[in-house]
Amino acid sequence: MVHSGAPSFCLAAGVLGHAVRQISIDSPKRAAFRRNAYLLMTKTAMDIGKIGLIVINLLYIAND
Secondary structure, eight states: OOOOOOHHHHHHHHHHHHHHHHHHHHHHHHHHHHTTTGOOOHHHHHHHHHHHHHHHHHHHHTTT
């Protein structure tokens, strides 16, 4: 591999510039959604929760 001699900070500056543009384009509505995104459950997580609840209920009924 041949080194082009280009300084490495050029790539970092390009990435930083992209991040700044991305932040300025985002609307307040999208920012609020991203802040609360951890509260959302995926379909898979809900299915796993239901399976866990069923197992817990079966064990509880079996001990009666």
